[in-house]
Each structure stands twice: as C-alpha cells, then as structure tokens.
Amino acid sequence: MREQQPAPLIDSPAAVALAKHAQAARQWRLRELFEQDASRATQFTLEAAGLCLDFSKNHLTSETVKLLAEFAEARGVETLREAMFRGERINRSEQRAALHTALRLPASATLTVDGEDLVSEVQRELARALAFAERVRQGDWTGFNGKKITDVVNVGIGGSDLGPMMTCAALRAYAHPDLRFHFLSNVDGHAIVATLAKLDPATTLFIISSKSFTTQETMLNAHAARRWFLNHADEKYLAQHFVAVSTNTAAVEAFGISRDNMFPFRDWVGGRFSIWSSIGLSLMIAIGKDHFGNFLSGGHAMDEHFCQAPLNANMPVMLALIAFWYRDYFETSSQLIAPYHEDLRHFPAYLQQLEMESNGKRVTRDGQPVSMKTSPVIWGSAGTNNQHAYFQMLHQGSDLIPVDFIVALKPMHDLLDQHRALLANCFAQAEALMNGVQDASLPPHREFPGNCPSNMLLMNQLSPATLGALIALYEHKTFVLGVLWDINSFDQWGVELGKTLALRILSELDGSETTPTHDSSTDALIKRARDAIK
Numbered sequence: 001m002r003e004q005q006p007a008p009l010i011d012s013p014a015a016v017a018l019a020k021h022a023q024a025a026r027q028w029r030l031r032e033l034f035e036q037d038a039s040r041a042t043q044f045t046l047e048a049a050g051l052c053l054d055f056s057k058n059h060l061t062s063e064t065v066k067l068l069a070e071f072a073e074a075r076g077v078e079t080l081r082e083a084m085f086r087g088e089r090i091n092r093s094e095q096r097a098a099l100h101t102a103l104r105l106p107a108s109a110t111l112t113v114d115g116e117d118l119v120s121e122v123q124r125e126l127a128r129a130l131a132f133a134e135r136v137r138q139g140d141w142t143g144f145n146g147k148k149i150t151d152v153v154n155v156g157i158g159g160s161d162l163g164p165m166m167t168c169a170a171l172r173a174y175a176h177p178d179l180r181f182h183f184l185s186n187v188d189g190h191a192i193v194a195t196l197a198k199l200d201p202a203t204t205l206f207i208i209s210s211k212s213f214t215t216q217e218t219m220l221n222a223h224a225a226r227r228w229f230l231n232h233a234d235e236k237y238l239a240q241h242f243v244a245v246s247t248n249t250a251a252v253e254a255f256g257i258s259r260d261n262m263f264p265f266r267d268w269v270g271g272r273f274s275i276w277s278s279i280g281l282s283l284m285i286a287i288g289k290d291h292f293g294n295f296l297s298g299g300h301a302m303d304e305h306f307c308q309a310p311l312n313a314n315m316p317v318m319l320a321l322i323a324f325w326y327r328d329y330f331e332t333s334s335q336l337i338a339p340y341h342e343d344l345r346h347f348p349a350y351l352q353q354l355e356m357e358s359n360g361k362r363v364t365r366d367g368q369p370v371s372m373k374t375s376p377v378i379w380g381s382a383g384t385n386n387q388h389a390y391f392q393m394l395h396q397g398s399d400l401i402p403v404d405f406i407v408a409l410k411p412m413h414d415l416l417d418q419h420r421a422l423l424a425n426c427f428a429q430a431e432a433l434m435n436g437v438q439d440a441s442l443p444p445h446r447e448f449p450g451n452c453p454s455n456m457l458l459m460n461q462l463s464p465a466t467l468g469a470l471i472a473l474y475e476h477k478t479f480v481l482g483v484l485w486d487i488n489s490f491d492q493w494g495v496e497l498g499k500t501l502a503l504r505i506l507s508e509l510d511g512s513e514t515t516p517t518h519d520s521s522t523d524a525l526i527k528r529a530r531d532a533i534k
Contacts, residue, residue, distance in 0.1 A: 009364075009486055010371040014071040021067055022329035025059045030434045030451050033061070048315045049301035049469035052458040057434045058322055058402075059330070059453060068321040069312040077317065077483045084479065085307060087113035087268075091490035092365055097268040098490045100475070101303050103276035104296040104468070125278060129263050130292065132243070133284035136205065137176050143202045144237035151199050153182045154282040155225065156209030157217045158495075159271030160245070161185035162353055164209075164282040166346040167275055167295075170467050173343070173412040175286040183282075184225075187217040192224050201232040206242045207281055211265065213244065213251035216499065226255070245278045270490055272353050273475060291464045298468025306476045316476030319404075319455065323477065324484050326402045326453065328372045336394070337380035339406040340426040341462055347406070348380035351474055358478045358489040365488050374485050384425045394433060395448050403454040405430055406470070410461040430454045509533075 009015060034040050034056075044056035044065075060068075084090050087097045102111055102118050103126075111118045135141040139148040154164045165183040168175065175181075182195050206225050210218040222242075229241055238256035246252050247264045263278035275283065276296060284292050306316050326332040337348040359375035380386065383405075394401055407426045411419040436450020457473075459466040482489030508517075508526050516523040 009075075012074065014067070014074040015372075018067050018071055018325075018329060021064060022325075025064060026330060028059050030057055030059065030453065033059075046313060046315045046318060048305035048309070049298060049472075050459060050463075050466045051302075051315065051469050051473065053315050053319065054456040054458070055318060055322055057430060057454045057456070058325075060322070060325065064325070065312050065318075065321075068325060069310075069317075072311050072317060072321060072480070072484065075484050075486070077311065077480055080483050081307065081479075085303075087111065087118070091270075091488060093488055093491045093493070096490070098270065098273070098479075099266075099268040100270065100273035100276060101300075101472075103269065104299040104303065104472075106297075106300065125264065129278050129281050130284055130289040132261070132263070133281065133292075134289060136285050137179070137288055141205070142240070143204070144233050144240055145202045147203050148178075149205045150178065150203040151180045151182060151205070152282055152285055153184060153195065153199070153204060153206045153225070154209060155184045155206060155218055155221050156245075156279070157185040157215060158353060158357075159274050160209035160218070160279050162272075162346070162350045163275030163279060166350040167280070167283045167467065167471075168286050169346050170343045170462060171283070171287050171291070171295075171464055173462075174288075174291050174464060176288070179286065181282055181286060184221050185217065187220055189224070192221050196225070196228050201229050201241070204229075204241060207245060208242060208255070208257070209245040209279055209281075211245075211247055211267075211271075213246045213248040213255070216503070222255070243281075245281055270492075272357055275471065287464060295464040295468040298463075298465035298470075299472040300468075301465070302469040302472035302476070306472075316473050317480050319473065319477040320480035320484065322453075322455065323376070323402070324481060326400075327374075327376050330400060331373070332376060332400050332402055334377035334379060334399070334401055336401055336403045337378060337406070338383050338386055338403055338426075338429075339380070340383035340422055341406065341408050342382055343412075343462060344406060345382040347470075348378065350471075351380075352378045354474060355478050355481075357492050357495070359481050359485065359487060360494065361485075361487040361489075364486040366486075370485055370487060372485060374487060375481075383429070384422065387425065387429065391429065394452060395436075396445075400452065403430070403433065403452070404457060405454055406457045406459075408459050408462045408466075412462065427456075430456055 041054060041056045043062070044054065046053045080090060084098055085101060087099050089095050089097050091098055097113065099118070103122055105111060105119050105122065107119065107123050109119050136149050142148055154161065161183055168181050184192055184195055208218065208222045213219065226242070229238065235256065239258045239261060242255070242257050243261040243263070244252045244257045245263050245265065249259050249262060252262045253259055263281060265274060265277035265279060269277050276299060306314060311317050323335060337351055339347050355378045356375050361374055362370055364370055394403070405426055407423065432448065433452035433454055434450055436448035438447055479489055505526060509530055511530065
C-alpha cells in the first residue's frame with residue numbers, strides 16, 4: 001500500500017491562517033499603520049550582537065508577527081535549529097552535517113559529534129592558518145629573492161572567492177597597509193591576464209582554494225598562474241609562492257605545493273558558509289589574528305542570539321519570516337540588498353550565492369514538489385550609486401520589491417559632511433519608499449505610490465565583529481527560510497548539470513570531438529566558435 005503523503009505546506013493550518021490574514025494585510029498602507037500606532041518603531045525593532053534591525057516599515061502588525069511565529073514553530077524551526085547545532089546530518093541528499101557554526105565556537109566550548117571533539121580539531125586548524133598568516137604579515141615568509149610578500153592572490157570560485165573578496169573589501173580599514181589583495185575566479189582569461197600584469201612574481205603569494213583541487217575554473221587559473229610564475233623563477237621556488245586550501249594532498253603535492261602549506265576544511269563546511277574556515281586565509285592575512293578572532297566572535301554572538309531568543313524576538317527568524325511573508329503572500333519575486341557603505345559593495349553578490357544557491361529549490365527534503373514559492377532573486381549594490389541607477393523602478397515601477405538597507409552609523413574616516421549625506425540619503429529612501437507622494441495637483445508622472453516595504457539594519461561601525469554578526473544573521477535567515485519551505489538549504493545539485501555539459505562541449509571546442517551531438521543551435525554555436533579560435 002502506497003504511503004499517504006502529508007498535506008501540501010500551503011494547506012497546513014498555520015499557512016491557511018496566514019493566507020486569510022494576508023488578504024487584509026495586502027490592503028494596508030504603511031503610512032496609515034504608523035499613524036495608528038505611535039510606538040510602532042519601538043515595537044518592531046530588535047537588537048543583537050551589535051546590530052539593530054528596524055522592521056517597522058513592513059506590512060505587519062503584532063497579529064502578523066504572532067501568526068508568522070506560529071507558522072515557524074509549526075514548521076519545526078526550533079527543532080531543526082537544534083539539530084543543526086548538534087551536528088546532525090540535516091543535509092539529507094549528501095548525508096552531511098551543516099556545522100559552519102562550529103568554526104566560530106570559542107576554544108572553551110565543547111562539541112562532540114560522532115565521538116570526535118570538533119572544537120579541538122577546528123582550533124588546531126585555525127591556529128595553523130593564523131600562524132601562517134602572521135608569518136606573511138610580519139614579512140617572515142618571503143619570496144624567492146628574499147623580499148617580503150606584497151601581493152596575495154586568492155584563486156577560487158563560488159564561496160571560495162565571494163567570501164574572501166567580500167570580507168577583505170569590507171574590512172579594508174583593518175587590513176595590513178603594505179599588502180594588496182587580488183581575487184581570481186572567472187575562467188575568462190581576460191581576468192587573470194589583467195591581474196598578473198600588476199604583479200611581481202618575486203613578491204606574490206597565490207592561495208589556491210579548492211577542496212577537491214579539481215574544480216575546473218579554479219585549476220585552469222591556478223595552472224595559468226603557475227606557468228606565469230615559472231617563466232620568471234625556478235620550479236624549486238613554487239612552494240614559497242603557492243599554498244592551498246584543500247583536502248586533496250596528492251593533487252596539491254603534484255602541483256608543487258608542500259603538504260605543510262595545505263590548509264584543509266571539513267566536508268560539513270559548505271562553500272557559501274566557508275569564510276570562517278581556512279577559506280578565510282586571505283582575510284586572516286589581511287586583518288591578522290586578533291581581528292579575525294573578533295570576526296569569529298561576532299558570528300558566534302549572533303549564533304547565541306539565534307539559539308536563545310524566542311521566535312518573535314529573534315533577529316534572523318524575523319528577517320526570514322518577513323522575506324517569507326512577502327515572497328509567498330505578496331508574491332514578490334525579488335529582494336534588494338542596499339548597503340549604504342562602500343566597503344560592503346560586494347555584500348549583495350555574496351548574499352546572491354548564499355540565498356539563491358541555498359534556497360533556489362523546487363522539491364522538499366523528501367523529494368515532493370514544493371507548494372509555495374521559494375527563493376526570490378537577490379540583487380543590489382552600494383548606495384548612493386544605486387539611487388541613480390535603479391531606484392526609479394522601486395519608486396514608480398510596477399513591481400513590489402522589498403529592500404534591506406544596511407548602514408553604519410559611524411564612518412571609518414573623518415569626512416563627516418559626506419557621511420551625514422550618506423545617512424540622510426539612506427533614511428530618506430526608506431521613508432520615500434514607504435510614504436510616496438500623492439498630490440492631485442501633480443501630473444501622474446510626478447506621483448509616487450509609496451507603500452514599499454523595507455528593513456533598516458544598523459551597526460554602530462563596520463568592524464570585524466559586526467561584519468561577523470551580519471554574515472551569521474543572513475546565514476541563519478537562509479536556514480530558517482529553508483525550514484519554512486521544507487527544502488534542503490545545504491546542497492546545490494543545480495550547479496552540477498551545467499558543469500557536466502561544459503566538459504562535453506569543451507572536448508568539441510578543442511577539436512577532439514566533432515560529431516554533432518546537440519540541438520541545432522548549440523551545434524552551430526560550437527562550430528562558429530571552433531572556426532573563430534583555430
């Protein structure tokens with residue numbers, strides 16, 4: 001007898017209650033909600049781990065928060081949260097834990113999984129990476145001519161690139177003044193040619209970041225860098241200029257890197273959650289062990305809040321519930337991330353991978369079709385540039401697009417007039433999106449409908465600790481959304497199909513296979529490209 005499947009998520013009692021409530025909520029005007037409740041901003045503001053979240057400019061009331069929290073409870077957010085932190089294999093399709101949170105546990109903590117003391121292992125690997133980073137920072141690790149390293153090139157892709165690139169840019173103010181950092185991910189040769197042209201092989205250190213040491217894009221770039229280096233130096237010096245973040249010892253050594261300079265990370269660390277691990281080696285070199293320790297502490301502080309705060313006062317949970325509310329009950333298809341901080345300019349791209357690779361899924365953890373809309377499109381750039389690019393669409397376009405504004409109240413510079421202007425623009429955009437302008441004396445093209453929702457995330461200053469908390473906040477938001485939709489946020493099978501087909505087409509582009517095997521369009525494209533690059 002065939003096992004009866006549970007009712008679709010959308011038909012659950014908690015979802016039905018939300019749907020009924022949403023019928024009224026979609027008619028609300030944000031301006032009127034503020035007029036009806038003078039304490040609204042205070043009521044809908046949370047503080048945790050050095051961050052402040054004002055979510056009052058959303059279509060919700062205390063009843064909405066109550067219903068959303070009840071939905072989260074019914075979906076098992078608390079149960080699965082505990083399972084994740086315990087190290088259970090919540091990544092069912094790969095039979096793995098998702099223990100990136102263990103990477104930021106203090107040395108005094110204890111966590112035993114399958115009989116192994118994970119904290120001791122994590123601290124041991126962290127100490128090795130930090131010790132190497134300090135040698136580079138202090139000038140004790142030199143190039144083949146005895147000169148100090150001046151340039152560090154991180155070669156990776158996905159989380160092995162986006163995490164280091166984003167964090168090194170974000171914490172620029174804390175970085176070593178005599179070191180420059182470069183990031184190579186795109187297999188497009190134009191990228192590596194442009195980067196190598198700036199470098200001196202005698203003072204450049206390459207970090208090759210690939211767990212398997214077989215990732216196509218990363219290894220093509222790594223071998224191109226290796227050839228470039230060997231055009232200027234003897235092969236015996238490779239070990240001074242190349243280190244690896246990997247677990248494939250044989251491949252690393254075959255490349256010419258000493259196993260002493262290989263920094264592993266565990267299979268329960270997903271790429272988009274890996275900046276806390278050895279993947280963060282370039283960040284360790286940039287900011288040093290004390291600041292990196294503060295970065296980890298900030299992430300851990302958010303972990304503790306996430307584990308301890310009730311659902312209706314839990315910052316990651318509320319951020320997820322608001323995103324869920326708009327995606328599934330207001331049918332929004334995208335969300336804008338707008339950091340009003342130049343050093344956070346790569347943060348929207350970082351969140352694109354974090355959220356869309358995690359939650360861009362169409363089946364549940366049990367393989368059934370998801371009955372609700374899952375990940376929206378995540379996009380954005382730094383303010384105030386964005387105001388002169390696409391904010392026109394937010395104010396007067398036909399789509400409702402929720403916004404997360406992110407801002408530091410204090411700058412890392414002394415140009416206070418510019419910082420006040422930055423803050424003024426950030427706060428004004430949120431206010432304008434909410435209130436709009438309706439005036440019968442104005443022509444239609446001068447009216448703004450308003451009623452556009454936003455969150456405002458504040459930090460006192462962008463520091464290693466607040467950046468750690470910010471990243472952990474969005475990691476947990478992503479996890480909670482996965483639980484709400486009943487999907488596995490920790491695999492990424494959708495990435496694999498294109499890679500497999502690319503390997504097949506590569507053999508056709510290089511001429512080793514010429515028999516047409518695709519649709520007529522793809523075959524024609526391959527032939528045209530093959531003729532052009534003979």
